[in-house]
Amino acid sequence: MHAPLTAFLVALFLSVPSVASCFALLEVDKEATFVSGPEGYARIRVGADRALQAPRDPRCPAVSRVRISSYRDSRFVGDAEAALPCESWTKTARGFVYRDSSGAVAGIRTVRFGPDGLQIEAAAPGHTPVTGPIGFAHVRFSVDDQQFFVRFHTFSRNGAAAVVSPRASRASAAAEAAFWDTMLGDVADSDGALTALARATSRNPYDGRAHFLTGMMRLYRFERMEPDQRRVSLAGKREILASTSAMERALPLRLGGLADDSRVPGFAGAAIYKKGVAFGESRTTERGRRMMEDAAEVDALFNGFIPFGFAPIAAPTSPDYATILHLLDDVFPTLFEECFMQPEICFNEGLAPHNLEGTFVLFGDLYTKAGRVEDAVSAYETAVGFGESSGWKPEFLERARQLVQEAPARAALYQDDDPANDPAFTDLGGAGNCAYCHNR
Numbered sequence: 159m160h161a162p163l164t165a166f167l168v169a170l171f172l173s174v175p176s177v178a179s180c181f182a183l184l185e186v187d188k189e190a191t192f193v194s195g196p197e198g199y200a201r202i203r204v205g206a207d208r209a210l211q212a213p214r215d216p217r218c219p220a221v222s223r224v225r226i227s228s229y230r231d232s233r234f235v236g237d238a239e240a241a242l243p244c245e246s247w248t249k250t251a252r253g254f255v256y257r258d259s260s261g262a263v264a265g266i267r268t269v270r271f272g273p274d275g276l277q278i279e280a281a282a283p284g285h286t287p288v289t290g291p292i293g294f295a296h297v298r299f300s301v302d303d304q305q306f307f308v309r310f311h312t313f314s315r316n317g318a319a320a321v322v323s324p325r326a327s328r329a330s331a332a333a334e335a336a337f338w339d340t341m342l343g344d345v346a347d348s349d350g351a352l353t354a355l356a357r358a359t360s361r362n363p364y365d366g367r368a369h370f371l372t373g374m375m376r377l378y379r380f381e382r383m384e385p386d387q388r389r390v391s392l393a394g395k396r397e398i399l400a401s402t403s404a405m406e407r408a409l410p411l412r413l414g415g416l417a418d419d420s421r422v423p424g425f426a427g428a429a430i431y432k433k434g435v436a437f438g439e440s441r442t443t444e445r446g447r448r449m450m451e452d453a454a455e456v457d458a459l460f461n462g463f464i465p466f467g468f469a470p471i472a473a474p475t476s477p478d479y480a481t482i483l484h485l486l487d488d489v490f491p492t493l494f495e496e497c498f499m500q501p502e503i504c505f506n507e508g509l510a511p512h513n514l515e516g517t518f519v520l521f522g523d524l525y526t527k528a529g530r531v532e533d534a535v536s537a538y539e540t541a542v543g544f545g546e547s548s549g550w551k552p553e554f555l556e557r558a559r560q561l562v563q564e565a566p567a568r569a570a571l572y573q574d575d576d577p578a579n580d581p582a583f584t585d586l587g588g589a590g591n592c593a594y595c596h597n598r
């Protein structure tokens with residue numbers, strides 16, 4: 159394995175907390191207003207979400223923390239996470255309130271926290287305003303190990319002066335919650351999420367976020383159905399077609415913040431590429447390929463993973479596979495340092511609570527197909543190393559251990575003259591690859 163990668167791994171082991179913290183996403187009646195400039199402020203509000211029903215007491219000696227950030231130009235930006243002094247919390251009739259009119263900590267003036275909702279107000283000076291255009295805003299609030307995320311993707315204004323995310327409808331809140339219940343592995347069945355998403359898009363055909371998540375959910379289902387994406391079943395064709403039609407609906411809806419989230423055209427390109435391959439349509443495949451490459455060009459840190467979608471399909475000697483190896487060998491080593499400032503993207507701090515483990519399994523698969531057995535074994539071992547202490551699903555950990563053993567034999571099958579005997583990527587046709595990063 160390359161020297162910079164080894165150094166990076168050592169630094170990683172030292173910096174990543176051993177057990178991935180769990181989070182709950184708050185969706186019900188969420189709304190936010192962000193105003194920029196020297197008088198800038200943030201007002202964030204969530205209603206009586208199911209996840210708020212047993213709030214932890216934030217008064218002393220508990221530790222509560224807040225971070226208000228946004229995804230701008232493909233990076234998480236904003237103030238660092240701040241610990242709120244516990245003596246500024248008091249009990250109210252139905253919860254707790256934090257007050258500091260001076261905003262001494264990160265400009266946070268008030269926080270109301272209880273079963274009826276969560277409200278956070280912050281203002282400059284002290285608060286660094288969220289400034290549009292952004293892909294989304296991400297708010298993190300925790301009391302000890304009880305952690306909440308609130309994400310805002312849908313905007314009525316998204317410019318330099320102000321970013322406004324109007325109150326989400328109940329239908330889109332339910333759809334978003336159902337999508338993440340499935341991705342996080344809390345709910346095994348994905349039909350419920352599709353139904354909730356369909357309800358959101360039929361109620362509001364301009365709900366770009368719900369169309370996009372429909373496309374992603376269909377892609378997830380496709381990957382679970384098809385061990386070999388070069389030879390797709392009828393059911394798989396139906397699924398990937400449904401994915402691309404949802405993505406095609408999402409792409410032109412520029413109001414939703416979709417236009418300023420560079421990940422969206424990359425994900426859409428991956429679905430379009432796979433649909434082109436499944437149906438043998440070379441122009442569709444080419445369009446998807448171009449979207450995937452453009453996305454990686456715009457942003458290598460997150461979207462650099464998008465062209466890995468070629469890997470289960472492309473031959474190890476093909477130009478598409480050369481793109482993958484170029485990203486792995488030449489591009490990623492230049493980004494390692496930035497990773498430490500972007501733990502939601504690179505580590506396990508965002509919506510992919512086992513991102514590192516899933517990433518190293520994927521790297522292992524990529525090296526295996528390239529015939530680089532030593533690199534593959536080392537990547538799988540790294541996944542095992544993290545997974546042993548992070549609360550990763552035992553069956554995924556077991557699979558990673560098995561891949562360490564099987565890497566040489568699997569590499570040989572890719573290298574022989576018979577592409578039909580190529581082993582499946584992890585875990586296509588099974589749990590799906592999404593689950594390795596996104597399941598709790």
Ligand code: HEC
Nearest residue numbers: 374375377378502503508509510513516517520591592595
């Ligand atoms: C190698 C690990 C990995 C794999 C595999 C993976 N993801 Fe992700 N995904 C991530 C990371 C990291 C993020 C960024 C986390 C964040 O935004 O907090 C992310 C972000 C996302 C988002 C956007 C989050 C948002 O709401 O802003 C969606 C949707 C998503 N992934 C769905 C999927 C689906 C569906 C699959 C499978 C087809 C998949 N992911 C495969 C790691 C992965």
